Amino acid sequence: MIDLHTHTLFSDGELIPSELARRAKEIGYSAIAFTDHADFSNMEFIIKNLLKVVGGLEKYFGLYVFAGVEITHVPPELVADAVKKAYSLGAEIVVVHGESPVEPVKKGTNKAAIEADCDVLAHPGLIEEEDAKLAAKNGVYLEISARSGHSFTNGHVYKMAKKHAAKCVLNTDTHSPHNLIDDQFAKVVLMGAGMDENEVKKTLFNAEELLERLLKRRYDEKNR
Template structure:
């Protein structure tokens, strides 16, 4: 299993990075990205710890990546801070999409896709045009196991199938209970309307992202 969207005490997660990594490995994850909520105020602080966070994986036999989830950022700043995050060493840039359970600014999904981020998290009622652009830009769309954000998984799955967009399955983990099993990941995916083959493809997409990150 691979999870490319998790949070530690560097933002609103309950676990320090070492415990998050250890618990993920214990559940069975083989690769993990720690992507704490970030904006202009805390991005440098989070990313100053990249070498320490990624080194921890060696001891637990799990591949660890460090990145950010740009969160509630004005759409006009997303491209600038996507580039800034990468300059500061972010291995993965996720954007907090237009979930229906939070007041995310309209235009966030489009700005993230145009910026070419790695993953657009819980993109809510994303449009046909945005999904088509995500295909063009190589941006993966997230099916999430997290309550609330998962309300629109079915919509995301339907449009991804229609346009051939890449999906990944993430936990958006903030606490130990959020690191779900493979069986639960599969259940959420099938509940969103994915077929068994599409679930396998989504998991393969995460592996492909990991391989790409390792080659950077």
């Protein structure tokens, strides 16, 4: 399982990074990203502290670990600045909290996130066709969410992604230990979004592709 959207005690998650990584490893994860909720007020704090632990967790737990943020409820007009700042502070992955059907995210956030070239647009809700087209063009992954509530529109997200050749990834949006899932349940979530077996395999491959992007970015950053 590759899961690139989770939360720790640095926002509204229940676990410190070390415990979250260990629990993920125990159920078969090969990669995890900590992407705590952030805006301009706490972004530096989150990234600085997550970066303190990722190296050690990777070395001693034996899975890839990334420090990132989920830009959350930032006005659409400021999303691009927030994404740019997150990367400048050292975030290894930037997720943007999309227009979920169960939260009052301001309309226009999906488009702003895609235009800002974030890595993943999380739970984009009833994403519009033009935004799905733009995601395909910009290489922004659309999230299929395993989290209750956010998952209500998974079918629509996948329908739009498939129609416009945008790539999807599955993430858990973990806040609690029981939100972590194994490979078998991951396939159930994807099939529930309307995928057949080949489409499930393709979506899981997309996660591997995104992981490769993150590792390359890390390598390039270290060799500057």
